[in-house]
Amino acid sequence: MKTENQKAWFFVLPVLLLVAFNALIPMMTVVNYSVQETFGDNLFFWEGLGWFEQILRSDRFHAALGRQFMFTALILIIEVPLGIAIALSMPRKGFWVPVCLVLMALPMLIPWNVVGAMWNIFALPDIGLLGYFLNHVLGINYDMTQDPVAAWVTIITMDVWHWTSLVVLLAYAGLVSIPDAYYQAAKIDGASNWSVFRFIQLPKMKNVLTIAILLRFMDSFNIYTEPFVLTGGGPGNSTTLLSIDLVKIALGQFDLGPAAAMSLIYFAITLLVSWLFYTLMTKDDLN
Amino acid sequence: MAKITLKNLRHSYFPAPKGPEDYALKEVDLDWQDGGAYALLGPSGCGKSTLLNIISGLLVPSEGQILFDGNDMTTATPDQRNIAQVFQFPVIYDTMTVYENLAFPLKNRGVDAATIDKRVREIAEMLEVTDMLDRRAAGLSPDNKQKISMGRGLVRDDVNVVMFDEPLTVIDPHLKWKLRTKLKELHQRVGRTMIYVTHDQTEALTFADQVVVMELGEVVQVGTPVELFERPAHTFVGHFIGSPGMNVLPAEMRNGTAHFYGHPVALEGPIKSGTSGKLEIGIRPEFVSLSDTGIEAHVRKVSDVGRHIVVEVEVGEHRVSAILNGNPPAKGDIVHLQFQQNQTRLYADGWLATDIASQEDAA
Numbered sequence: 001m002k003t004e005n006q007k008a009w010f011f012v013l014p015v016l017l018l019v020a021f022n023a024l025i026p027m028m029t030v031v032n033y034s035v036q037e038t039f040g041d042n043l044f045f046w047e048g049l050g051w052f053e054q055i056l057r058s059d060r061f062h063a064a065l066g067r068q069f070m071f072t073a074l075i076l077i078i079e080v081p082l083g084i085a086i087a088l089s090m091p092r093k094g095f096w097v098p099v100c101l102v103l104m105a106l107p108m109l110i111p112w113n114v115v116g117a118m119w120n121i122f123a124l125p126d127i128g129l130l131g132y133f134l135n136h137v138l139g140i141n142y143d144m145t146q147d148p149v150a151a152w153v154t155i156i157t158m159d160v161w162h163w164t165s166l167v168v169l170l171a172y173a174g175l176v177s178i179p180d181a182y183y184q185a186a187k188i189d190g191a192s193n194w195s196v197f198r199f200i201q202l203p204k205m206k207n208v209l210t211i212a213i214l215l216r217f218m219d220s221f222n223i224y225t226e227p228f229v230l231t232g233g234g235p236g237n238s239t240t241l242l243s244i245d246l247v248k249i250a251l252g253q254f255d256l257g258p259a260a261a262m263s264l265i266y267f268a269i270t271l272l273v274s275w276l277f278y279t280l281m282t283k284d285d286l287n
Numbered sequence: 288m289a290k291i292t293l294k295n296l297r298h299s300y301f302p303a304p305k306g307p308e309d310y311a312l313k314e315v316d317l318d319w320q321d322g323g324a325y326a327l328l329g330p331s332g333c334g335k336s337t338l339l340n341i342i343s344g345l346l347v348p349s350e351g352q353i354l355f356d357g358n359d360m361t362t363a364t365p366d367q368r369n370i371a372q373v374f375q376f377p378v379i380y381d382t383m384t385v386y387e388n389l390a391f392p393l394k395n396r397g398v399d400a401a402t403i404d405k406r407v408r409e410i411a412e413m414l415e416v417t418d419m420l421d422r423r424a425a426g427l428s429p430d431n432k433q434k435i436s437m438g439r440g441l442v443r444d445d446v447n448v449v450m451f452d453e454p455l456t457v458i459d460p461h462l463k464w465k466l467r468t469k470l471k472e473l474h475q476r477v478g479r480t481m482i483y484v485t486h487d488q489t490e491a492l493t494f495a496d497q498v499v500v501m502e503l504g505e506v507v508q509v510g511t512p513v514e515l516f517e518r519p520a521h522t523f524v525g526h527f528i529g530s531p532g533m534n535v536l537p538a539e540m541r542n543g544t545a546h547f548y549g550h551p552v553a554l555e556g557p558i559k560s561g562t563s564g565k566l567e568i569g570i571r572p573e574f575v576s577l578s579d580t581g582i583e584a585h586v587r588k589v590s591d592v593g594r595h596i597v598v599e600v601e602v603g604e605h606r607v608s609a610i611l612n613g614n615p616p617a618k619g620d621i622v623h624l625q626f627q628q629n630q631t632r633l634y635a636d637g638w639l640a641t642d643i644a645s646q647e648d649a650a
Contacts, residue, residue, distance in 0.1 A: 041420035065368060178528045181374040184345050188372050199380045199391075 024217025033260035041267070051261035056078075061262065064216070064245040065269075065283075071241055072220045075159045079216060083167025084205070087175055088197075101172075104165040119158040144231060148238035155227045155239055162226070163216060170212040174205035210281045214274060222271050242266055289447045291342065291480070293520050296351035298337055302327040304349070311337045312348070313504040313644040319448070319482065324474045326495035327484045328346060330527070335484050338449055342482070344368045352522040355447055355474030363636045371440030372450045375582050376457055377432035382424040388424050389438045396443075406435060408416035410438045413473060432463040437470070450481040455490065467493060484512045500524050516571075519632075520635045525569050531597060534575065538566040538633060545633055550582045572597065573625035574607035577616065581623035586616050600624065 034052070037045040055061050090100050110118070125131040134142040144150040151248040178200060186196045224243040227233070233240035233248070240248070246266065250259035298312040307313055312334045319325060321411060327335045340346040342353065344365040352361050360368055371392075380388050389407045398406075411417045414434045419427065424435055428650050433454055440449045451470070457462045460607050471494055474481050481495050492512040500508045500515065500523070508520040519525035525533030538545045538552070545552050547568050554568075575600075584607065586601035596615045599608050607624065633640045 056565075135312070179376060179377060179378075181378050184365075184372070185436070186368065186372060187345070187379040187437075188343065189392040190366045191391070195395065199382060203381045 006134070020136050027263060030260045030263055033256045034264055036257060038256050043153050047257060051257045052265065055258055055262045055265060060245070061265075064240055064242050066128040067238075067240065068221060068242040071155070071159075071223070075163070075220050076213065076216060078156070078160050079164045079167050080209070080213060083164050084171050084209075086168045087205075088166070088201070090172055092176060101169070104168050106165075107162050108165050110162075112225040113229050115158065115162050119154065119161075119226075123154050144235075146235055148235055151231050151235060151239050155230055156229060158226060159220065159223070163219070166215065167209075167212045170208040171205050174208040176203060178204045186258035206281075212276065213281070214277055217277060218274060220272060221273070288356050289480075290321050291448060292352075292354040292357075293319075293338075293342070293350040294354065296338075296348050296353070297342065298334075298341060298346070298348045298350075305541055309506055309576050310349075312341070315351070315506055317506065317509070319500065321480055321481060322478050322583050323480055324471075324494060324496045325480075325482045326491035327482060327501060328486070328488060328491040328498050328527070329501035330486055333501045335486075336452060337504075338501070339372075339452055339484050341463065342448070343372050343450055369443075370448050370450065371443065372447045372452065373433070373440050373454045375453045375542045377429060377436045379424045379427070379432050380627055383424055384420065385411075385422055385424050385427070385435055386420040388435050389420075389442050392439055396574075406442050406444065410442045413476065414438050414440075414469070416624065425582045430458050430466060431468065433458060434469075437473075441473065441479070444477075448482060451481065451483045453485050454483075454642065455485075455487075463490075470473050470494060488530075492528070500527065502527075507628050518632075518639070519569065520639045522567060522569055522634050525571070529571060529573075531572055533569050533571045535634070536568045536570075536602075536605055537567045540566065548582065548605065552626060552631060554631050554633050554641050555629050556642045558621055558633055559640050559642060562633070562640040564634045566615060566640075567634045567637075568626075569632045569634050570630060571606040571608040574630035575607060576625045576627070577609065577622045577627050578625045579623060581625045584622055584624055585617055586620045586622060589615050592616075 018272075035047055035049070037047045039045075070118055086104075091097055107115075120128075120129045122128045125135050127143070130145075131142060132141045136262050141149050142149075144154045182200050182204075185197065187199060191199070222243060223241060224247070227239055227241060228247075231239045233244045237245075244264055246259060249255050249262065293315050296312060296315040297310055300311045301309050304310055315397075315559075317603070327338065327355065329335045334509045337346065341348045344360070344363055344367070349360055351509075352359055355368065356359065380391065383391070386407060388402045388408060392401045393406060403439055407420075409418070411420055414437065416431065416434055416438070419431065424432065428642075438455070439444070458466060467490060470481075473572060474494075480556070483491065485491050492515075496511065497509060498512055498515055500507055500521075502521075504518075508515060508524045510520075515524055515528050518535060519528070522533070522535045526535060536547050538547055541551075545554055545558075545566070545568060554570055584602045586598060586600050587606070588599040590597045590599075596611045596613070597608060598611055598615060599606060601607075602624070611622070
């Protein structure tokens with residue numbers, strides 16, 4: 001018989017305490033709010049699952065959720081293939097490797113609110129470099145403060161600018177780990193460039209791409225700062241993503257109960273979709 | 288299938304090589320006969336992988352030509368040369384099944400499905416992987432993966448040459464022997480030219496009919512395993528092949544006779560005219576015996592390796608190994624060495640400098 005050593009639990013304890021204080025306990029207060037109605041003077045009334053029902057049935061929530069999925073889907077569709085394409089065209093050795101890597105890493109080093117502010121100024125129709133250029137040089141009518149389509153184009157472009165590098169760097173890491181012999185064997189086997197990509201590069205990048213897609217999904221699904229600074233959710237509600245709407249309910253209207261219920265639903269969706277992604281992308285590895 | 292000729296081949300990895308030391312490959316002239324089993328043997332960094340990559344077309348030589356049946360293929364791509372290569376680490380396409388892996392080189396060349404099926408099953412049968420055909424190749428053990436890589440090389444029946452670049456490096460010792468036997472058997476069955484690169488003399492000598500020994504970018508000897516063992520053309524070959532390798536002892540000439548440590552040594556035959564440079568006597572441990580008279584030496588080490596006993600003695604500061612079949616001396620004993628005359632050779636600057644005496648039987 002194998003004797004089980006229980007000592008490991010002891011070592012996990014500090015982490016458990018830390019997580020309890022910075023995640024579990026704050027989250028339990030959210031759970032607490034989500035099932036009660038609050039008034040001033042710390043008066044609480046039991047509300048049951050009422051807030052959840054209200055949120056799930058609300059058109060406002062459906063609209064924000066729809067915008068959120070659209071945003072995430074669009075940036076994934078653009079950033080993943082673009083990131084792979086850039087990684088494929090980067091040099092594998094020589095002087096330009098560190099240059100490319102540093103250039104790629106730069107956007108990711110800029111704080112999120114600064115990115116939002118930069119793009120806000122950049123895109124302003126009359127004074128921003130981009131806005132001025134589009135309106136007065138190319139003659140395209142572009143105003144992200146008035147036109148929802150322009151606002152969407154701007155937030156998507158901003159996210160692509162900010163985060164494609166992450167996909168590039170991860171995909172590049174996968175690519176450089178492929179030994180030369182694979183490319184040589186493929187040449188000898190008469191494989192086309194497409195076959196090399198399909199049967200050598202893509203399978204070798206699969207693990208890092210899974211991580212890249214997961215990270216980009218979670219980050220973009222929970223995105224707040226950049227679009228908030230850039231468009232503030234407008235014009236109208238056209239770029240009000242889930243997190244922006246949540247903050248409006250919680251801190252703008254001070255509806256703590258519905259906001260808490262919405263947080264939990266939001267969290268559950270993120271978790272569920274992440275789990276689905278991961279399970280689907282790794283299911284082939286099991287056999 | 289073709290006869291492959293290498294003409295005045297030189298290669299340097301530097302764009303503007305200055306001296307001979309900048310060349311990874313110095314002047315190689317070789318013929319590979321169609322259907323032969325060759326081994327390219329040499330220590331790491333001797334240029335054998337460079338030579339292999341030049342033959343396969345992964346590398347274009349700085350100078351010289353490669354001819355396939357007389358046609359210049361120096362700048363042709365691997366695909367145009369129609370060759371196959373098996374690498375040190377097994378290369379398999381992870382997402383494909385074993386069957387798809389084996390079919391891949393044929394599919395890329397537009398071979399029809401029925402022929403592909405026939406060839407794949409034939410090769411799978413030879414490699415004994417038929418029961419794995421439907422399995423994902425990613426999950427196989429290293430030796431089976433290497434078998435699949437070999438299979439991809441053998442599946443095309445029109446390849447000019449199949450090259451193996453140290454293919455058994457990652458294989459467990461007990462499976463190495465099995466795969467080596469398999470390779471030899473495959474060569475006999477398919478009759479394709481095969482070139483096997485290795486730094487392991489056992490692998491080279493068991494696989495090849497002809498062994499090409501390389502050192503420092505040069506071919507030092509080409510011959511059958513027996514020739515390499517019996518009459519090494521260079522002290523390097525003598526030292527590199529055999530266990531322990533040939534004794535290489537400093538020599539000097541006095542009145543036309545070679546002397547080692549003040550003792551005259553009889554050589555296998557006359558010294559080639561014009562011999563000069565650094566002189567050395569080469570004799571394999573198998574032909575050194577102990578006797579009552581001869582060169583005085585004292586015993587440093589005695590090791591019983593099973594089949595025979597290896598005795599290491601010292602003559603002055605020079606070490607000499609001898610292989611004996613019984614009655615070993617003890618450590619510290621004073622013994623006397625005898626060199627078997629027809630196996631004692633003189634080398635000048637590393638190269639063989641004696642001819643076989645005409646009146647003697649040179650077995």
